[in-house]
Amino acid sequence: MIGLPRHAFFLAIRSLRHSWRRSLLLALVLGLSLGVPLALASLLERASTDMRARAAVAPLVLGAKGSESDLVFGALFFAATPPRGLLMQDLARIEGDGLGQAVPFALGATAQKTPVVGTTIDNFDRRGLRPASGAVFATIGECVAGAEAARALGLAPGSRLFTDPASLSDLAGVFPLELTVTGILPPTGTPDDGVLFVDLRTMWSIRGLGHRHDDPAASTAPGALIGQDGERKIAGEALPIERKAADGIAADFHFHGDPSTFPIDAALVYPADAKAQAILLGRFTGKDETLQLARPDQFIERVLERIFGVGRVLGAVAVATAALVLLVAALAFALSIRLRADELALMRRLGASRGRVAAFLATEAAMLLAIALAITAVCALAAPLLAPVVMRVAAG
């Protein structure tokens, strides 16, 4: 009996190889039917872990009234556009009486199709984010790249890239601004990996609220100076606008208007304590309130409940399908044995016992199942890689 496993493996491999199309199809059908429910469960588990972890980044999120989903997914996952209407001065309602700290975010720009996120240095300090190489941005036109964004765009400290125009037809609005990479963040497995962080003033400059140009009176461009009101010079449209902030000229950037009235999209709010959190939550519940203060943890739990509800239905369908496929596969295997009745009868006539012939068939079935389980394992292991897709789908 010592040689039985060796002979059984040999004959099983030969048989599977001889009818490799049938074997592969059977293994694929089996593997996928078992793998899909597992992959679904594994995917939802990973997605929920990631989403809960992200929701824990900040206890509260401040934004303009409107879609809570857009606010949370925009502020925490950079995957949606929060409702418009939040201004810098609104942060005073959080920080004015010392109830907490608000870290502003401005979204909506891209550089080589990678999201650009405007924030302040507090975002890094508050969350303990430190570049793996280089340093955090210090002035207008500098950016810190997430690990995945840096890899995809081939960025390193010192690299330069332009932001994308909002649209080709938007000639009077957002113009490209050159960014200089000052640091690369370490991989975190969060949405931070896929974005470029810039200073809030850089984002305002991208939006056209800040710029740099020569003294209109000193410009050689015809029509650069169209008038003068005392000390105030009135620039004409012909005055060239500088879009590069690099090379030590960032300090020449200036903003027209009061920065406290400049728009932001959201703010992560860190209450001083539980009592402060309760007060803040109550502060934004008025009937005529134009802002909202969302609790990301509670919101994400509601989203996950919906996703898992759908997942449970899909899972039940997948399990039922898998059971059916298992039955069909067993029947197909039984049929293939019937088709090989002559071969099995020959083995018996040449002296093989029933047990030995059964061992040959069992080995073949086990090898087929092993291939199917390998496919199942690949499905289950690869599925979590799709977790960001689930997050994007959840964000709408």
Place this chain on the structure above:
Amino acid sequence: MLIETTDLVFRRMAGEKAAFELRVPAFALARGAALAVRGPSGSGKSTLLALLSGELLPIEGEVRARGRSLSSMSDAERRAYRATCVGQVFQTFELVASLDVLENVLLPFRLHGSLALDDDARARALEQLERVGLADKSRRSIDRLSHGERQRVAIARALVTQPMIVLADEPTGNLDPALKRAIAELLVLEARAANAALVVATHDESILGEFTGVLDIGSLRGGPR
């Protein structure tokens, strides 16, 4: 004597009635004997071969191999006898499509624990393939062989275990007339070279001249013919 039989009776029942009955007079086979079992289709030639291989047991009489009755053996002993002492050739070749020529010849060694698949066995298989003229096709797929070549592979497989008796059931039944004599000659020659007794069931008169003896049997529903 290698094989001895007393008068044999085998009966297959259908309910209470005998659907088929075979009576074979006693005979004996020495090493090198080549016996043709002649009879029309359905006469019981294949049944006689099954009695000689121990697959079936007679209800009267007995088959003795080297003096031991097959009827007195356990199932396991009869399987061991079949694996080690009997070589078999079939009308439809009965080769395994997923194995190549050499692997088919070596198949008996994978089917019973008393046969060791070692270097000697492999050398014997290659030698046997050379003897039947297929040395250069040992790694060829069975699907790519002609009918004559397939039967040669089956003959090599039947002899590779150095059996004491070779049983061939209509070995030329699926071959062209031109090939029948050649295969029958090869079978007789190789069995004699292996010093084995040969029993061939056939209704093909054209190959009877190759054998040292002919046993006529008839199909009986109502007794021997």
